[in-house]
Amino acid sequence: MERMEMAARSRSLTSFAELIHGLESRLLNASFGGHNLTLRTHTIQTLAFKLGCNFTGLSLRSAALEQVPHVRGGQGLGVARASTPEILRGLKAQVPLAMQFPAELTRDACRVHSRELSLICICFSNTRFFQKDINSSVLNNYVLGAQLSHGQVSNLSEPVNISFWHNQSLEGYTVTCVFWKEGASKHHWGAWSTEGCRTEQPSPSQVLCRCNHLTYFAVLMQLSPAPVPAELLAPLTYISLVGCSISIVAALLTILLHLHARKQSDSITRIHMNLHASVLLLNVAFLLSPVLALPPVPGPACVALAATLHYALLSCLTWMAIEGFNLYLLLGRVYNIYIRRYVLKLCALGWGGPGFLVLLLLAVKSSVYGPHRIPLSDSQGNSTGFQSTSICWVRDPWVHGVLVMGFGGLTSLFNLVVLAWALRVLHRLRAREKALGPRACWDTVTVLGLTVLLGTTWTLAFFSFGVFLLPQLFLFTTFNSLYGFFLFLWFCSQRCRSEAEMEASSSSQMVH
Incomplete structure (x- = not known):
C-alpha cells in the first residue's frame, strides 16, 4: 500500500482506477486466518472480513465515536448489533465515521454463490485519487467505501447508512451526500454523483447518507448563501x-x-x-x-x-x-x-x-x-x-x-x-x-x-x-x-x- 501511494504521485489520473481496483481485488481475494484483516497507511485504511449467507446486518464505527456523547454504545470500529456476526476493530479515524449494512446486502450474491463472501471497507483520508468538485470541498477529506465480492450491490430496498461527523457545527454550510460514479467524466476516471443517495442531518455536526448501493461515498460541503x-x-x-x-x-x-x-x-x-x-x-x-x-x-x-x-x-x-x-x-x-x-x-x-x-x-x-x-x-x-x-x-x-x-x-x-x-x-x-x-x-x-x-x-x-x-x-x-x-x-x-x-x-x- 505504501508503494501504491508513492506510485500515485507520478502516474496519470487515468491510472487511479487501476490502482484502486487492484487494491480491491487483493483485499477481496486475500486469505487470512482470522475473521478480519486490517491494513493501514498514512492516508488509506482498509478492513476486510468474511460474511456468511446467514448475514443479518452489521454496524461499523470508528474508535473516535467514543468521544461523541450522542452516539450510543460501541468500542472500536466493529461494534456490531447483537444480531451481527462479528465484533470488529480497525479504523482509527481522526473524526467519527460509521457504516451500517442491511441484511439484504448478501441476499443476491448468496443466490448464486453459497460459499463465504468477503466484504471490504476502505477509508481514504486524502482525495488525491478522486476528482475534486469545483464548487465544494470534501468534508474532512474523507472518502469511505465498501465492496462485496461476487458482484455489484445496487437497488437495495433498505439503504446502507454512512455517517460522517465534524468537530464543529456545519450550520452555514450546504452538505450533500455523493458517491463516486465511474465513467461519468471525460477528464477523470469518474465524478461525484448524488443518484441513489439521500442526505440527512440528525445533528448540526453529523451528516447521514442513505444510499441504495455500495461504492465510495463522501460529503461535499460548500458555504451556503444567506438563508x-x-x-x-x-x-x-x-x-x-x-x-x-x-x-x-x-x-x-x-x-x-x-x-x-x-x-x-x-x-x-x-x-x-x-x-x-x-x-x-x-x-x-x-x-x-x-x-x-x-x-x-x-x-x-x-x-x-x-x-x-x-x-x-x-x-x-x-x-x-x-x-x-x-x-x-x-x-x-x-x-x-x-x-x-x-x-x-x-x-x-x-x-x-x-x-x-x-x-x-x-x-x-x-x-x-x-x-x-x-x-x-x-x-x-x-x-x-x-x-x-x-x-x-x-x-x-x-x-x-x-x-x-x-x-x-x-x-x-x-x-x-x-x-x-x-x-x-x-x-x-x-x-x-x-x-x-x-x-x-x-x-x-x-x-x-x-x-x-x-x-x-x-x-x-x-x-x-x-x-x-x-x-x-x-x-x-x-x-x-x-x-x-x-x-x-x-x-x-x-x-x-x-x-x-x-x-x-x-x-x-x-x-x-
Whole structure:
C-alpha cells in the first residue's frame, strides 16, 4: 500500500482506477486466518472480513465515536448489533465515521454463490485519487467505501447508512451526500454523483447518507448563501408566480403589437423587442425551474433548464447593456449615427455571446448546472438544517459570482453611468431652449424610466445581507418579477407619444 501511494504521485489520473481496483481485488481475494484483516497507511485504511449467507446486518464505527456523547454504545470500529456476526476493530479515524449494512446486502450474491463472501471497507483520508468538485470541498477529506465480492450491490430496498461527523457545527454550510460514479467524466476516471443517495442531518455536526448501493461515498460541503426565512417562502413564491405570469403576458402582448405594426418599426424598436423576447424567455424558464428541481425529476432535464435559465438571464442583462449603449449613441451623436447592419450585430452580441458562454460551460463541465438548494432559516434566523427549496440553476459559486453577480453588477453600473450622463445632457438642453421645456421634461422622464428599468432594480441583488435582507427580498422579487410589465407600460407610453407627435405634425401641415 505504501508503494501504491508513492506510485500515485507520478502516474496519470487515468491510472487511479487501476490502482484502486487492484487494491480491491487483493483485499477481496486475500486469505487470512482470522475473521478480519486490517491494513493501514498514512492516508488509506482498509478492513476486510468474511460474511456468511446467514448475514443479518452489521454496524461499523470508528474508535473516535467514543468521544461523541450522542452516539450510543460501541468500542472500536466493529461494534456490531447483537444480531451481527462479528465484533470488529480497525479504523482509527481522526473524526467519527460509521457504516451500517442491511441484511439484504448478501441476499443476491448468496443466490448464486453459497460459499463465504468477503466484504471490504476502505477509508481514504486524502482525495488525491478522486476528482475534486469545483464548487465544494470534501468534508474532512474523507472518502469511505465498501465492496462485496461476487458482484455489484445496487437497488437495495433498505439503504446502507454512512455517517460522517465534524468537530464543529456545519450550520452555514450546504452538505450533500455523493458517491463516486465511474465513467461519468471525460477528464477523470469518474465524478461525484448524488443518484441513489439521500442526505440527512440528525445533528448540526453529523451528516447521514442513505444510499441504495455500495461504492465510495463522501460529503461535499460548500458555504451556503444567506438563508431565506422559512415563513417568507410562501409570500415570495406567490409574488414571483403572479409577477412573472403578468410579465409573460405583457411581453407576449408587446411582441404581438410590434409584429402587427412591424412595417413602422426602426432599429430602436427592434432592439426593444429583443429585450422583450429575452424577458419572456427568462420568466418562462424561471417559473419552470422549481418544478423540474423536485426530487423525483432532477437529471438531464434539470441541467438543460438550468442552462436555459442562465442563458436567458445573461441575454437579458446583455440587452439591458445594449439599451444603455444605444441610448448613449442617440444622445451623444445627436440622432446622427449610422452603423451598417447595426441590429444584426447587436443580435449576435445579445444572443450569441451568452449562448457561447453557456455552451462552453456545458462542454467543460455540465455539473455546474443542476438542482440548486436554497437554505431556509427559522424565525430566530437559525438554519433549519435540510429544510430548503430547490431550483434548477447554477451550482458553481465561482460561475455564479462571475457570470451572474459580476456581469449583472457591471450592467447596472454601466446603465447608471449612462443615466446620469443622459440626465445631464437633457438638463443642459432644457436650460438652453426654454421653449422646449415640456418636451425636455418628457425626455427626462422617458430616459429615467427606460434606464432605471434596464439596470437599477438589479442592484438590489447586492444588498442581501444584514438589515437589508428582508426589504431586499421583497423589493427585488416584486420589481424584477414585474419587469416585463413595466417594459410594456413604457412601450405603450412611447407609442402614445409617437402617435401624438404624428397627429400634431399632421395638424400643423393642414394649418399651413
